[in-house]
Amino acid sequence: MVKANTHFCVTCGAQFPPAAAAPEACPICSDERQYIGHEGQQWTTLAELRARHRARIEEVEPGLVGIGIEPSFAIGQRALLVEHLLWDCIPLVDDAIDAAIEAAGGIGTIAISHPHYYTGMVEWAARFEARVLLHERDREWITRSSARIELWSGDRCRISENLELVRLGGHFPGGTVCLWRAGAAGRGALLSGDIVQVVSDRDWVSFMWSYPNLVPLPGAEVERIAAVVATLEFDRIYGAWWDRVVAADAKVKVARSAARYLDALRRVRE
Numbered sequence: 001m002v003k004a005n006t007h008f009c010v011t012c013g014a015q016f017p018p019a020a021a022a023p024e025a026c027p028i029c030s031d032e033r034q035y036i037g038h039e040g041q042q043w044t045t046l047a048e049l050r051a052r053h054r055a056r057i058e059e060v061e062p063g064l065v066g067i068g069i070e071p072s073f074a075i076g077q078r079a080l081l082v083e084h085l086l087w088d089c090i091p092l093v094d095d096a097i098d099a100a101i102e103a104a105g106g107i108g109t110i111a112i113s114h115p116h117y118y119t120g121m122v123e124w125a126a127r128f129e130a131r132v133l134l135h136e137r138d139r140e141w142i143t144r145s146s147a148r149i150e151l152w153s154g155d156r157c158r159i160s161e162n163l164e165l166v167r168l169g170g171h172f173p174g175g176t177v178c179l180w181r182a183g184a185a186g187r188g189a190l191l192s193g194d195i196v197q198v199v200s201d202r203d204w205v206s207f208m209w210s211y212p213n214l215v216p217l218p219g220a221e222v223e224r225i226a227a228v229v230a231t232l233e234f235d236r237i238y239g240a241w242w243d244r245v246v247a248a249d250a251k252v253k254v255a256r257s258a259a260r261y262l263d264a265l266r267r268v269r270e
């Protein structure tokens with residue numbers, strides 16, 4: 001008998017339901033916002049991931065713990081653990097992660113910015129007995145269903161006094177950021193995935209429809225996103241990777257980044 005495995009897409013890290021054979025294609029990577037590697041669709045399993053990778057777990061500020069994978073796998077994002085919320089997700093779960101989650105008192109909710117980080121959410125939800133909160137506008141990209149997944153709709157979803165999901169759209173219709181009001185010593189932190197993308201110098205951000213394929217968002221979308229962000233109180237942004245953090249004055253930096261983006265689009269037309 002062939003053993004059933006849950007396969008992971010090597011390019012985006014999405015996990016699929018248990019099956020003897022790998023799926024034919026990954027719908028997330030077949031979409032124009034992602035890509036299939038030049039060597040064709042590749043798959044791996046949780047056992048292979050555990051054999052080749054390990055967890056990197058680090059406190060990034062008091063009350064906020066990053067959880068990533070070393071060496072990097074798929075898109076390479078790190079998740080964030082804050083007040084029993086796992087923000088975004090990674091494919092790997094292992095003993096070191098178990099211990100970190102236990103030390104933090106467990107996970108009640110897993111909330112994810114957009115489908116590129118859905119990855120191992122169902123595996124995580126089962127292991128830590130958590131619910132998964134996803135925006136209903138992105139439901140078509142769920143590659144492994146579970147009774148633990150709860151879809152939310154509209155533009156705001158309050159998780160607790162300190163934590164609120166805000167739909168910004170853009171990169172995906174359900175693209176969501178999480179406002180952590182107690183973050184940055186009470187000045188507020190925005191956990192942004194790549195819905196608001198922190199760029200290399202960490203003093204600016206950008207907004208794209210596809211990052212790997214370098215396809216921008218229309219100016220009107222960026223204007224709309226900037227207007228929503230302007231209503232939120234925060235001083236810091238945690239992007240999708242360890243080093244993508246706007247440490248201070250992040251709200252002003254989002255506004256000036258949106259203005260720079262819109263100026264660039266105007267220059268193209270002149």
Ligand SMILES: [Zn+2]
Pocket residue numbers: 009010011012013014026027028029030
């Ligand atoms: Zn994929």
Ligand SMILES: [Zn+2]
Pocket residue numbers: 114116171194211
């Ligand atoms: Zn993405």
